[in-house]
Amino acid sequence: MAVVTRDGDTATAAGASRPAAASRPMASRLFASRLFSSMAGLDLLARIWWTCLSISLFAGLWEFCWAMGWADPKLLPPPHIFLGNIAEQGKFFNTATRWQVGSSMTEGPSAFESVLITAGATTARVFVGLVLASVLAIGVGVLVRYHRVFDRLVLPTITLLSPVSPIAWLPVAIFLFGIGNAPAIFMVVVALFFHMVLATINQIDGVNGNLINVARTMGASKPQIYARVIVPAILPGMLAVLRLNLFGAWMVVLVAESTGVGYGIGQVIMLARNTFNPSLVFFTIAIIGVLGFVFDWLLRIAQRRILYWLPDTTERLRGL
Amino acid sequence: MAFEMTPRFSSKDAVVCRGVGKTWAAGTKRAHEALRDIDLDIKPGEFVVFLGPSGCGKSTLLYLIAGLEDATEGRIWSFSEEVETPSPERSLIFQETSLFPWLTVWQNVSFGLSIRGASQEERRSVAAEALQRVGLIAAMDKRPDELSGGMRQRVAVARALAMRPKVLLMDEPFAALDVQTRARMQEFLLDVWRDSGASVLFVTHHIDEAVALADRVVVFTSRPGRIKTIVPVDLPRPRNLFSREAEAMRIQLTELLRDEVDRAFAEQEAFAVPA
Numbered sequence: 372m373a374v375v376t377r378d379g380d381t382a383t384a385a386g387a388s389r390p391a392a393a394s395r396p397m398a399s400r401l402f403a404s405r406l407f408s409s410m411a412g413l414d415l416l417a418r419i420w421w422t423c424l425s426i427s428l429f430a431g432l433w434e435f436c437w438a439m440g441w442a443d444p445k446l447l448p449p450p451h452i453f454l455g456n457i458a459e460q461g462k463f464f465n466t467a468t469r470w471q472v473g474s475s476m477t478e479g480p481s482a483f484e485s486v487l488i489t490a491g492a493t494t495a496r497v498f499v500g501l502v503l504a505s506v507l508a509i510g511v512g513v514l515v516r517y518h519r520v521f522d523r524l525v526l527p528t529i530t531l532l533s534p535v536s537p538i539a540w541l542p543v544a545i546f547l548f549g550i551g552n553a554p555a556i557f558m559v560v561v562a563l564f565f566h567m568v569l570a571t572i573n574q575i576d577g578v579n580g581n582l583i584n585v586a587r588t589m590g591a592s593k594p595q596i597y598a599r600v601i602v603p604a605i606l607p608g609m610l611a612v613l614r615l616n617l618f619g620a621w622m623v624v625l626v627a628e629s630t631g632v633g634y635g636i637g638q639v640i641m642l643a644r645n646t647f648n649p650s651l652v653f654f655t656i657a658i659i660g661v662l663g664f665v666f667d668w669l670l671r672i673a674q675r676r677i678l679y680w681l682p683d684t685t686e687r688l689r690g691l
Numbered sequence: 692m693a694f695e696m697t698p699r700f701s702s703k704d705a706v707v708c709r710g711v712g713k714t715w716a717a718g719t720k721r722a723h724e725a726l727r728d729i730d731l732d733i734k735p736g737e738f739v740v741f742l743g744p745s746g747c748g749k750s751t752l753l754y755l756i757a758g759l760e761d762a763t764e765g766r767i768w769s770f771s772e773e774v775e776t777p778s779p780e781r782s783l784i785f786q787e788t789s790l791f792p793w794l795t796v797w798q799n800v801s802f803g804l805s806i807r808g809a810s811q812e813e814r815r816s817v818a819a820e821a822l823q824r825v826g827l828i829a830a831m832d833k834r835p836d837e838l839s840g841g842m843r844q845r846v847a848v849a850r851a852l853a854m855r856p857k858v859l860l861m862d863e864p865f866a867a868l869d870v871q872t873r874a875r876m877q878e879f880l881l882d883v884w885r886d887s888g889a890s891v892l893f894v895t896h897h898i899d900e901a902v903a904l905a906d907r908v909v910v911f912t913s914r915p916g917r918i919k920t921i922v923p924v925d926l927p928r929p930r931n932l933f934s935r936e937a938e939a940m941r942i943q944l945t946e947l948l949r950d951e952v953d954r955a956f957a958e959q960e961a962f963a964v965p966a
Contacts, residue, residue, distance in 0.1 A: 581789035584759050588777040589803035589854060599806075603793045680793045680834055 446649055453650040453657070458482050460654045464489045464639055490658055493628065493636040496552060497620045497666070500559025504620075505613055508564050512571025517597060526572075533565035537623045541630060555635065558627035563616045570612045574605035607681055610674045617670060621663050705769060705858050705890035706733040706756055712764030712915075713751050724915035725751045729765070731909065731918065733890055735857070738881075740905035741894045742944065744952045748916030749894045753860050756892065757783045769858060779803055782851035786863040788843045790835040790850075797822065797831045800850045821849040824883065841872040845879065852887060859884070861893045865900070877903050881928070898944045902937055903930060910947045913955035920947060 430450045436442040437449040444452055453460070461482025511529075515522045540561045544554035578601055586600045628637025636655055643651035711729040716722045725748035733739050741749040754760045756767055758777040767774040769781060777783075790799045798805075800821050801814035809817075822828045825845040835843055844864055851859055861880075865873045877900065884891050895901060901908045902924060910919045922944065926936055 579789070581785045581787060582791060584757075584777075584783065584785070585789050585850075586802070586806070587759060588757055588779065588781065588783050589806055590777070590779050591806045595806055599802075600791070603791070606793075680836065 448650045448653060450653075450657075453653040456650070457654070460651050461486045463642055463648070463651055486658070489634055489636055489639060490662060492552075492634060493624055494662055494666075496555045496628075496635070497559060497617075497624050499552075500556045500624065501563070501613070501617060501620050503556065504560045504563035504567060504616070505609075507560070508567030509571050509609060511564075512568045512575065513597060513602070515568070515572055516575045516601075517593070529565050529568050533569060535565075537562035537626060541626065544627065545630070555624055555627040558623050559620045562623040563619055566619075567612060567616060571605065571609065574608040574612075575601055577608070578604045607678050610670075610678065614667060614670050614674070617666055618663060621659060621666075625659070703735065703771070704732050705735045705737065706731065706892070707768040708732075708752075708756070708765065709767075710765030711752070711755060711762045711767060713748065713755060713760065714763045717763055726755075726762075727764075727915040727917050729916075729918060733858075733892065735770075735890055736888050738884060738891045738893070738904055738906045740901040740908045741892065741911065742898065742901045742908050742948065743896065743911030743916060743919075744913050744948065744955045745896055746955070747911040747913050747951070749911050750862050752916070753783070753862050753892060753894055756858070757781050757860050759783070779854040780856055781858040781860055782854050782856040783860045783862065784844070784847050784851055784864045786866045788835065788840070788847070790843055790846055792835050794834075795831070796827070796833050796835065796838070796846050799835065799846060800853050802850065803854045817853050818849075821853040822846075824852060824886065825849040825879070841868050841876060844868065844876065848880070848883060852883065856887075856889055859887070859889050859891045861891065863894050863896070866895070866897075873900075874903075880904070898941050898948065899932070901944060902926075902940045903932055908944060910944065911951070913951045913958070919951065922947070 433442065433447075434449045434451065437444060437447075437452075442449065459482075462485070464482065464485035511525065515526055515529075537558055540558060544557045544561075548554040548557055582600050582604060583596060586596045591599065624635070625637040625640060628635035629641045630637075636659060639655050640652065643649075643655065708729045708731040711726060711731075712724070713726040714722055714724045729752060741752065743749045751760070755762050756769070756774060758774045758781065769778075774781075790796075791802065794802065797815060797818040800818040801809070804814045804817055819828060819831065822831055825848055827842060827845055827849065830838060830842065830846070835846070838846065847864070865876050868876060880891075881904065891904075893900075893904060905924045908922045908924060910922060911917065912919045922940075924940060926934070926940065930937065
């Protein structure tokens with residue numbers, strides 16, 4: 372399967388839709404393709420610009436409320452306060468070593484290092500949990516549709532368990548896995564798995580029947596139809612589901628970390644709550660936001676690379 | 692079983708239907724009869740058009756012949772073998788695009804071969820040959836979303852031809868195309884049909900299309916679909932569709948269909964107004 376970048380794609384598609392372009396000399400076509408790639412660069416710059424603007428607008432509003440005296444800096448410290456003393460706040464991320472015997476607040480990694488360690492640990496838990504949950508859920512979802520007996524045996528239980536809040540699983544996670552990475556990952560998996568199974572089944576049921584019929588008339592067996600038609604056909608929907616669940620994973624991992632795990636962003640939030648430190652709360656929220664944003668951005672890039680065949684509809688929507 | 696005594700039929704025929712009926716959702720409250728008592732013989736190399744009002748079950752019959760659905764009554768044979776499962780010998784072409792969007796044109800055309808585990812070179816050469824026949828060799832490495840609707844349908848025809856079918860089943864394949872493209876596609880289909888020697892079963896609700904294409908037109912009644920009559924079209928090919936004979940044919944078919952459409956309408960109205 373050839374993986375094509377989006378920019379190359381739109382350039383060739385645009386070329387194909389205009390037969391006149393094909394007859395033009397080589398040089399002008401080269402120019403056209405360069406123009407397209409530079410426009411893609413401009414597009415990216417514009418997107419970064421808008422992202423910054425969006426965030427500054429929000430931060431500006433907050434600062435304005437502070438300046439007017441509406442927001443109490445002790446309760447709702449504006450960005451310049453909670454970001455201003457990063458070094459000070461960073462020290463609190465040193466939960467990684469505090470529970471170790473003989474360590475104190477002043478020993479161990481530096482403030483900056485502790486922030487990195489803590490954020491990295493949480494990110495790793497989200498990532499592992501997300502991968503495990505999607506692999507399991509897609510596997511089970513496909514099996515449910517593939518084997519009718521499996522469907523009847525498993526689906527009722529999955530439907531029964533899917534409305535259970537992840538909070539309810541928290542004690543189970545601790546009973547089963549104690550303290551460490553395992554309960555946090557378990558929480559992410561259990562929070563996403565059931566919904567993703569149902570989403571997978573939903574996606575399979577939505578596959579265009581004609582595609583399946585075509586494969587059948589060509590003599591494809593059931594495993595071949597699943598592998599070559601159904602799985603590629605549900606990929607776009609599944610990646611969309613994955614993106615939505617990414618945010619779910621970030622939410623759940625904090626809950627898990629706030630109790631069962633030695634260190635992580637959830638621990639810092641709990642610490643901030645217990646020590647009444649609003650600055651630390653907002654600083655941590657900012658970190659979570661940035662991490663989630665970057666994760667989502669990476670997933671979107673992956674999505675575009677994997678789903679090279681999907682037409683881009685943003686242009687069409689913009690034209691409305 | 693009524694069919695213990697095998698009814699006589701010419702075993703060389705491309706498709707033979709005897710007493711075929713289909714009830715959807717049989718045995719439930721939502722059961723409705725789509726087809727009843729279909730007896731039909733289609734000779735090898737014959738071009739037969741199924742004509743009838745929308746929802747009369749003509750597409751259902753096509754699916755039954757393809758082996759994609761099981762008949763609830765009667766039996767179907769193709770070249771003296773009973774139809775039980777789909778087979779590459781009977782290729783089906785749909786109204787909407789049924790190309791795999793994630794594959795290139797040539798990969799789509801050779802999909803059937805890749806199912807059988809053919810090598811890349813073999814697949815590419817078979818695909819090239821089939822695409823040559825539909826005049827789309829230049830689009831070989833494109834993806835379906837880069838093609839127009841007419842081109843996509845030609846690729847679908849090429850994909851069917853690559854399987855070297857003995858029967859081509861076409862379910863309103865040109866219904867989504869504009870009138871000019873459709874006329875071009877009809878000429879194209881006749882060329883393909885002549886070259887391939889396959890029987891074509893072509894579903895449509897367009898009388899013009901039936902007259903342009905068919906050796907015989909099978910006219911269906913409205914629901915449940917039965918064969919109202921079979922009209923041979925004895926116009927010489929290539930056909931002059933503006934001739935008086937063609938016009939007379941169209942008028943005859945229009946008359947035949949009108950009763951059925953009226954009946955279908957009356958039924959739908961009775962359905963819509965609660966008693």
